[in-house]
Amino acid sequence: MRLGRQLAPVAAFVVLAVVVLVLPSFVSAFRAQQLAYVAIYLVALIGPNVLTGYTGQISLGHGAFMAVGGYTTAILMTDYGMKDVWTIPIAALLTGAVGFLFGLPALRLSGLYLALATFAIAVSAPAVIKRFEGFTGGGSGINLFGVPELTASLTPVEVLGRELVFNDWLYYLTWTVALVGYVLAWLLLRGRTGLAFRAVRDSETAAQSSGVSLPRYKTLAFGVSAAYAGVAGSLFAIATTFVNPDTFPIALSILLLVGVVVGGLGSLVGLIAGAVFIQFLPIWSQEVSRSPGAPTVVSGLILIALMFVLPMGVAGLAGRLRTLTKR
Amino acid sequence: MIRKLTLALPALVLVLVLGAGAALAGSSRTEADPGVTSTSILLGTTSPLSGSASAYASVARGADAYFKYVNSKGGVLGRKITNTIVDDAYNPAQTVQATRKLVEQDKVFAIFNALGTEHNEAIRDYLNAQKVPQLFSASGATTFGSEAAKYPYTIGFQPSYQSEGWVLGKYLARTQGTAKVAVIFQNDDYGKDLLAGLKKGIQRSKVKVVAAEPYEVTAADVQAQVAKLKASGANTFAIFATPKFAIQSYVFASRLNWKPKLTLANAVSSASNIMQIASEGGTNKVVNGSVSIVFLKDPTDPKWQNDAAMKLYRQVMKQYAPGANASDVYHVYGMAAAWTAVEAMKKVGKNLTRAGLVKVVGNLSISTNPFLLPGIGLKTSQSDHFPIEQMLLQRWQKSSWKSFGGLWGYRGA
Numbered sequence: 001m002r003l004g005r006q007l008a009p010v011a012a013f014v015v016l017a018v019v020v021l022v023l024p025s026f027v028s029a030f031r032a033q034q035l036a037y038v039a040i041y042l043v044a045l046i047g048p049n050v051l052t053g054y055t056g057q058i059s060l061g062h063g064a065f066m067a068v069g070g071y072t073t074a075i076l077m078t079d080y081g082m083k084d085v086w087t088i089p090i091a092a093l094l095t096g097a098v099g100f101l102f103g104l105p106a107l108r109l110s111g112l113y114l115a116l117a118t119f120a121i122a123v124s125a126p127a128v129i130k131r132f133e134g135f136t137g138g139g140s141g142i143n144l145f146g147v148p149e150l151t152a153s154l155t156p157v158e159v160l161g162r163e164l165v166f167n168d169w170l171y172y173l174t175w176t177v178a179l180v181g182y183v184l185a186w187l188l189l190r191g192r193t194g195l196a197f198r199a200v201r202d203s204e205t206a207a208q209s210s211g212v213s214l215p216r217y218k219t220l221a222f223g224v225s226a227a228y229a230g231v232a233g234s235l236f237a238i239a240t241t242f243v244n245p246d247t248f249p250i251a252l253s254i255l256l257l258v259g260v261v262v263g264g265l266g267s268l269v270g271l272i273a274g275a276v277f278i279q280f281l282p283i284w285s286q287e288v289s290r291s292p293g294a295p296t297v298v299s300g301l302i303l304i305a306l307m308f309v310l311p312m313g314v315a316g317l318a319g320r321l322r323t324l325t326k327r
Numbered sequence: 328m329i330r331k332l333t334l335a336l337p338a339l340v341l342v343l344v345l346g347a348g349a350a351l352a353g354s355s356r357t358e359a360d361p362g363v364t365s366t367s368i369l370l371g372t373t374s375p376l377s378g379s380a381s382a383y384a385s386v387a388r389g390a391d392a393y394f395k396y397v398n399s400k401g402g403v404l405g406r407k408i409t410n411t412i413v414d415d416a417y418n419p420a421q422t423v424q425a426t427r428k429l430v431e432q433d434k435v436f437a438i439f440n441a442l443g444t445e446h447n448e449a450i451r452d453y454l455n456a457q458k459v460p461q462l463f464s465a466s467g468a469t470t471f472g473s474e475a476a477k478y479p480y481t482i483g484f485q486p487s488y489q490s491e492g493w494v495l496g497k498y499l500a501r502t503q504g505t506a507k508v509a510v511i512f513q514n515d516d517y518g519k520d521l522l523a524g525l526k527k528g529i530q531r532s533k534v535k536v537v538a539a540e541p542y543e544v545t546a547a548d549v550q551a552q553v554a555k556l557k558a559s560g561a562n563t564f565a566i567f568a569t570p571k572f573a574i575q576s577y578v579f580a581s582r583l584n585w586k587p588k589l590t591l592a593n594a595v596s597s598a599s600n601i602m603q604i605a606s607e608g609g610t611n612k613v614v615n616g617s618v619s620i621v622f623l624k625d626p627t628d629p630k631w632q633n634d635a636a637m638k639l640y641r642q643v644m645k646q647y648a649p650g651a652n653a654s655d656v657y658h659v660y661g662m663a664a665a666w667t668a669v670e671a672m673k674k675v676g677k678n679l680t681r682a683g684l685v686k687v688v689g690n691l692s693i694s695t696n697p698f699l700l701p702g703i704g705l706k707t708s709q710s711d712h713f714p715i716e717q718m719l720l721q722r723w724q725k726s727s728w729k730s731f732g733g734l735w736g737y738r739g740a
Contacts, residue, residue: 030428033431130514140445251418294376295376
């Protein structure tokens with residue numbers, strides 16, 4: 001029984017990995033590209049989930065961390081001639097460091113005040129990016145399409161004996177990164193660190209009196225979640241082949257929080273549903289009506305309805321089903 | 328279990344074989360470009376239907392109404408036009424995804440009149456690599472017309488911001504001798520192109536730009552900038568700002584009791600309804616006598632009350648865009664672009680291909696467009712992808728624009 005409980009997540013993960021591997025054979029190249037964005041959002045959602053869901057620190061600024069990752073990749077590719085894949089770990093390290101540093105002043109803030117402070121980063125990010133025009137290309141941004149460092153954009157690339165066009169390449173790249181990131185997050189959160197995070201979330205005083213160092217775990221949570229956002233931003237830049245200040249708007253930060261809540265705070269399983277939701281919500285809501293302003297209203301209504309039906313997100317639904325079947 | 332498998336396997340093989348056969352048959356049937364059949368043409372447009380710039384959604388709406396009108400008259404040589412409009416929320420990352428959907432999933436013949444400067448820049452390399460025409464980009468950035476050699480599938484539409492600034496500069500140089508100009512401009516390609524054009528226009532004259540203050544499009548207001556510009560001692564105020572900030576500039580200048588001799592506005596924010604708001608019911612003296620450029624027929628201008636094209640415009644809007652505000656000049660813009668697209672596709676003829684369309688719009692020579700001011704033609708060449716390069720000056724008097732003088736052609740490039 002104990003072994004079974006240990007193996008269940010592994011088995012579920014293997015099934016997921018197999019589905020991911022064979023799916024492109026059944027869908028169009030365009031659909032594969034849309035699913036690549038789901039993988040990117042999945043990586044992006046792990047970040048705020050570690051911070052908000054597990055550690056209880058609300059962040060409205062993860063879009064800005066994505067921007068740091070995206071610009072790191074774009075600048076390394078165009079100015080330093082680095083191949084796109086190698087910029088991903090650098091984006092992770094750099095954004096992680098930025099997140100860690102931001103975690104230091106954030107120690108003094110809690111709850112709503114922290115949310116406001118992180119919101120301020122998201123608001124100011126576009127203006128800051130424009131300020132350093134020589135470096136970031138200003139408002140016009142940086143175009144990556146056709147740059148030789150971008151894999152497969154013009155000619156197919158061969159991976160393990162298979163020729164991949166751009167869309168399929170994006171799909172496999174993003175899902176590989178997403179699955180690796182998912183496993184790493186799972187390993188981190190199931191052990192001692194995850195326990196400490198949850199202790200901080202549930203009661204800072206209790207955590208502290210049990211010997212959990214608040215500064216250490218809060219800054220760690222900030223660093224880790226920013227690193228995930230950085231990787232997502234880097235992949236976003238590669239997939240979109242373009243970055244400019246408007247590609248990382250305030251709405252993106254809010255959308256990420258929406259994705260985490262829809263998926264289920266403090267759960268990794270629900271995040272896939274959250275990622276599917278934020279990728280396809282704008283597309284679905286346009287199917288309902290295309291008249292000016294209507295898509296926004298439709299997405300808002302869907303969101304309100306969803307929060308009524310699934311107050312604990314998709315992960316909460318899964319939990320409820322489990323208790324039902326046990327009875 | 329095993330029996331189920333033995334049944335399912337042949338069925339699966341059968342499906343796969345049939346599917347492959349159908350795919351082969353499909354690929355050998357037609358040689359034409361995607362999006363064109365003997366009875367239809369599919370065009371795709373990205374537009375900010377939501378978000379901060381949703382006022383510009385009227386452009387796509389006006390164009391779509393005109394296409395529907397053309398369809399009711401038999402279409403383009405028997406082909407009916409379908410124009411799929413996708414929302415990009417004015418975010419270039421969404422423009423990229425929406426454009427890929429239009430090209431790869433919907434398989435459009437061309438991207439038509441996509442809106443926004445960075446938005447068109449973000450999809451330009453992709454569309455040229457895919458050899459999909461990027462027809463009449465709705466942006467005045469100079470780059471869409473000047474890089475025709477590098478991007479043969481991309482073509483602009485309206486006069487470039489640089490040419491607009493140049494005409495305003497030339498006007499100052501000729502009539503205002505020693506004007507000292509203070510400029511407020513949006514800190515992006517749009518604002519900077521206008522400023523660069525103005526500076527080019529006043530070269531070799533006594534007119535000077537004494538102060539230029541940028542603002543970010545994300546800013547809350549521009550009060551600080553206007554105060555600084557007033558302090559510069561300038562006697563001419565140039566407002567190169569989008570509608571919200573243009574209105575603020577007028578209002579703050581008036582509140583600060585600044586009385587510039589002349590104010591210059593730009594085409595992006597000089598629609599009559601915006602000027603009405605800025606004039607604060609006629610009490611704002613800074614608005615009076617403002618000078619701007621114009622190339623479209625303004626639906627609020629009484630001069631066009633009995634003009635045949637504007638009568639058609641109002642009828643088309645009423646029939647195919649019910650509920651839309653027909654006095655919004657952005658609809659006219661969309662219709663002018665749609666008219667040109669229809670003319671170009673007619674010229675390509677019965678054998679409508681992407682390469683054929685690009686060749687035609689790269690050698691345009693149309694002397695009039697009914698929705699543009701009389702005398703303004705559309706001309707392009709292999710090295711010049713700016714269709715419209717002529718404009719008139721207009722002055723805001725007694726709550727409406729009055730054009731004056733003759734046509735100005737840009738000769739600064």
